[in-house]
Amino acid sequence: MIGFLRLAIFGTVAAALSYWxxxxxxxxxxxxALEKEWDGDWHEDASPEARALxxxxxMAEYEHSLRRKLxxxxxxxxxxxxxxxxYLVNYA
Amino acid sequence: xxxxxxxxLAVILIxxxxxxxxxxxxxxxVRVVNTYQERQDLNDWTRIFWSSPDDQSGTLTNRDVQFISxxxxxxxxxxxxxxxxxxxxxxxxxxxxxxxxxxxxxxxxNAENPKWAVITHYGWRNELFSIFPxxxxxxxxxxxxxxxxxxxxxxILTVFLIVLLTIRAMWRxxxxxxxxxxxxxxxxxxxxxxxxxxxxxxxxxGLWGRFKGWLGTWQGKPRK
Numbered sequence: 001m002i003g004f005l006r007l008a009i010f011g012t013v014a015a016a017l018s019y020w021x022x023x024x025x026x027x028x029x030x031x032x033a034l035e036k037e038w039d040g041d042w043h044e045d046a047s048p049e050a051r052a053l054x055x056x057x058x059m060a061e062y063e064h065s066l067r068r069k070l071x072x073x074x075x076x077x078x079x080x081x082x083x084x085x086x087y088l089v090n091y092a
Numbered sequence: 093x094x095x096x097x098x099x100x101l102a103v104i105l106i107x108x109x110x111x112x113x114x115x116x117x118x119x120x121x122v123r124v125v126n127t128y129q130e131r132q133d134l135n136d137w138t139r140i141f142w143s144s145p146d147d148q149s150g151t152l153t154n155r156d157v158q159f160i161s162x163x164x165x166x167x168x169x170x171x172x173x174x175x176x177x178x179x180x181x182x183x184x185x186x187x188x189x190x191x192x193x194x195x196x197x198x199x200x201x202n203a204e205n206p207k208w209a210v211i212t213h214y215g216w217r218n219e220l221f222s223i224f225p226x227x228x229x230x231x232x233x234x235x236x237x238x239x240x241x242x243x244x245x246x247x248i249l250t251v252f253l254i255v256l257l258t259i260r261a262m263w264r265x266x267x268x269x270x271x272x273x274x275x276x277x278x279x280x281x282x283x284x285x286x287x288x289x290x291x292x293x294x295x296x297x298g299l300w301g302r303f304k305g306w307l308g309t310w311q312g313k314p315r316k
Contacts (some may be wrong), residue, residue, distance in 0.1 A: 002177045003144075003178050003179035003180050006179070007179045007180075007183075021262060022258075022262075025258075025261075025262045025265055025266075027265075028265050028269050029265065032265075032269065046122055079133060082183075084184065084185070085183070085185050086185045086187075087185050089185055089187075089188070089229065090185070090186065090188040090191075091188075091189050
């Protein structure tokens with residue numbers, strides 16, 4: 001059982017770290033895309049405040065997007081893979 | 093420096109490649125000729141190649157290990173160990189050693205009337221060090237010539253590559269967005285410091301120059 005606990009603890013820590021890193025990465029990509037989108041278009045009000053507002057609105061939208069939610073798979077998938085492996089190796 | 097770099101890269105490649113070669117599943121087409129159980133010493137360095145089943149005391153110096161001996165399609169012998177990996181590395185989550193031994197027993201055959209089977213295993217066979225690959229699964233196949241596509245390896249290596257590329261992309265994004273702007277700021281700040289130092293230098297030279305010029309007038313030199 002100690003082996004299972006070790007796997008569970010280290011696996012959870014590794015998955016949490018990957019989740020955190022992917023979260024930051026994905027957010028950074030979205031912000032960069034929003035910045036480029038603003039900079040590429042013509043705007044009546046091209047002040048830095050309007051740009052910041054546009055980006056913040058886009059980021060707020062991103063926080064509810066599917067892509068943001070899919071990152072949860074990093075925490076879920078490894079456990080599913082372990083379950084499938086146990087079935088395939090021992091019972092299939 | 094060139095040789096150091098290439099040697100370093102070669103060593104890394106060999107270590108990673110060896111690790112993957114040892115750990116990833118491989119398929120052998122064999123016919124099983126015997127299964128047996130033998131007591132193995134666990135107190136030398138080859139301990140790293142034996143498994144550490146969960147239900148075993150960590151202080152054991154020897155224990156019984158099950159083996160499957162087989163003949164490959166090229167006629168050469170191959171002996172597999174049959175051990176639980178449990179929850180430990182490598183992550184095969186194999187708990188069915190006894191069942192596997194039974195299946196192998198069921199597939200025993202001789203050269204006159206061969207029953208071919210594909211054994212999935214990981215690990216290396218080395219006669220010198222007495223190390224054995226660990227059998228993970230066995231299933232009967234039609235004949236010695238069946239073609240096996242290593243889907244699991246294709247999948248794992250693809251995922252491995254994707255993970256590596258993702259880490260690289262993450263690092264690049266982090267560098268572009270978080271490190272480079274700071275370095276630019278530092279560079280700009282440094283330029284400013286240099287400009288100011290130059291200006292200050294000019295000023296000092298100016299003062300000193302004027303002083304020297306004034307001294308020179310004592311000797312009848314014209315001021316510049």
